[in-house]
Amino acid sequence: MSRPTSITVDLAALKHNARTLRSLTGRRRFMAVVKADAYGHGAVRCARALERHVDAFAVAFAEEAAQLREAGIQRPILALEGPFDSADAECIAALDLWTVVHTPEQVTLLAEAGATPAVWLKLDTGMHRLGLSTEQVPDVMAALADLGMTDITVMSHLAAAEAPDSELTRQQLVRWAQRPVSKPVASSLCNSAALALAPGNVDTWVRPGYALYGGQPGTREQPLPLKPVMRFESAVMALRDVAPGEVVGYGGTWRATRPSRIATVAAGYGDGYPRSADSGTPVATAWGIAPLVGRVSMDMLSIDVTDLDGVTIGTSVTLWGDSPSIDTVADHARTIGYELTTRMPARTPIRVISQ
Ligand SMILES: *Cc1c(COP(=O)(O)O)cnc(C)c1O
Numbered sequence: 145m146s147r148p149t150s151i152t153v154d155l156a157a158l159k160h161n162a163r164t165l166r167s168l169t170g171r172r173r174f175m176a177v178v179k180a181d182a183y184g185h186g187a188v189r190c191a192r193a194l195e196r197h198v199d200a201f202a203v204a205f206a207e208e209a210a211q212l213r214e215a216g217i218q219r220p221i222l223a224l225e226g227p228f229d230s231a232d233a234e235c236i237a238a239l240d241l242w243t244v245v246h247t248p249e250q251v252t253l254l255a256e257a258g259a260t261p262a263v264w265l266k267l268d269t270g271m272h273r274l275g276l277s278t279e280q281v282p283d284v285m286a287a288l289a290d291l292g293m294t295d296i297t298v299m300s301h302l303a304a305a306e307a308p309d310s311e312l313t314r315q316q317l318v319r320w321a322q323r324p325v326s327k328p329v330a331s332s333l334c335n336s337a338a339l340a341l342a343p344g345n346v347d348t349w350v351r352p353g354y355a356l357y358g359g360q361p362g363t364r365e366q367p368l369p370l371k372p373v374m375r376f377e378s379a380v381m382a383l384r385d386v387a388p389g390e391v392v393g394y395g396g397t398w399r400a401t402r403p404s405r406i407a408t409v410a411a412g413y414g415d416g417y418p419r420s421a422d423s424g425t426p427v428a429t430a431w432g433i434a435p436l437v438g439r440v441s442m443d444m445l446s447i448d449v450t451d452l453d454g455v456t457i458g459t460s461v462t463l464w465g466d467s468p469s470i471d472t473v474a475d476h477a478r479t480i481g482y483e484l485t486t487r488m489p490a491r492t493p494i495r496v497i498s499q
Contacts, residue, residue, distance in 0.1 A: 148379035148460070149411045151488060153185050154497045155193040157371035161356050162197040164369055169339055169350045175222065175332070177353030178212070179204040184485035185357055185373055188215040189496060194356075195219055200242070202351055206235040213239050222264060225274070226250045233257035244299070246274040251287045262295040263288055264332070269319040270312060271303035281324045297330040297349065298323060305337035306362020337361035340368055359481045360471050374485050375465035376492075378411035380429075380457055381444070392446050393438025398423050405450045406437065409461050414442040416488040417463055418477035421445075425476035428462040431455055436476075 166174055176198040182190035191201055191212050200220040203209050205228070209221040222242040227233035233253035236243050237260055245251060246266040254260060265284065268275030276284060288296065300320055304312045320333055330348035336355035338345070340362070354361050358372035386392060386404045400406075409427065413419040417440055425436040427447045431454040434447035449455040464470040470481035477484070 150493045152375040152495045157373045161370045173199045173349045175200045175202050175351040177202045180486045184488045191217045209241050227253045263293050264297045264299050267300045269300040269316040278324050298325045299332040302338050376463040378409050380407040380459045381410040382408040398438035407447050407449045409445050412441045412443045415492045421477040426468040
């Protein structure tokens with residue numbers, strides 16, 4: 145491999161994060177969310193690494209679960225979006241998946257396809273994306289009972305879990321407390337941000353995704369002791385001195401205000417670095433942090449190394465990892481770390497660390 149650009153997926157860090165989150169959540173059952181190819185980290189390798197540390201997995205839809213079953217993953221797998229049509233319901237039954245039910249129509253699909261071992265009934269507590277209304281619940285519960293599907297977990301999802309004091313979260317928590325299906329039915333509310341910020345929650349199941357991969361979901365003031373699973377690295381491929389008044393990159397959006405030393409790094413948006421990252425986004429070198437300057441190109445980006453002695457062609461750079469964190473880069477790119485890891489292109493080689 146000649147071009148020095150790659151991502152490293154650290155499965156030891158993934159296991160560390162699972163153990164850390166487990167210790168935070170006590171005896172609650174633990175569902176690891178590995179949808180969207182484990183947020184871009186590789187669903188099969190992550191599920192294999194996690195299988196002994198978690199009670200179940202969640203994916204968005206049946207094809208994602210099929211990939212895990214083909215790889216030999218035995219743990220229960222929940223399909224978070226439930227069946228889309230009758231063929232999909234048959235696939236869910238054939239793979240022995242647990243399934244979410246968020247519409248009455250999905251009960252009909254399951255009735256035709258055959259029962260699944262467990263149903264997660266999704267309630268709309270105020271996000272208004274998926275979920276049954278309070279009025280729909282009794283009929284759906286009765287229909288599931290008719291089908292012999294009695295292993296029910298009731299779930300909901302918070303729209304602003306990273307803002308626990310917001311009016312929206314407060315309202316959702318009130319509706320959750322008043323949900324029409326109460327104990328002894330099992331329950332699940334918390335994604336990563338919710339379990340970090342609502343430690344008093346006593347539901348049966350937690351279902352973190354992002355925090356498993358080392359992201360800090362809304363917990364940046366009091367970060368959880370998590371390790372980044374993805375490291376994105378490249379190296380300097382060119383260096384030049386730029387005089388005051390000269391510009392760097394497409395559109396000439398950055399202009400030198402002093403004699404500047406500019407390093408060109410061999411990674412761009414074609415490799416998964418966000419084009420929307422602004423000038424000033426930190427990039428780490430062994431000699432210190434250098435700010436991104438000018439627009440990110442498809443294959444390259446530029447950093448200002450004027451204040452760093454020692455940078456040469458070949459100097460390694462970290463685009464995200466321990467430092468800068470993916471959350472910091474995402475802030476600079478006006479997005480979230482979830483999007484950055486999830487849309488890493490196939491072009492970028494992956495190195496895997498297992499121990
Ligand atoms: C994706 C997802 C999760 C995991 O959310 P994170 O913020 O990544 O922890 C949990 N529950 C549902 C319903 C989801 O769709």
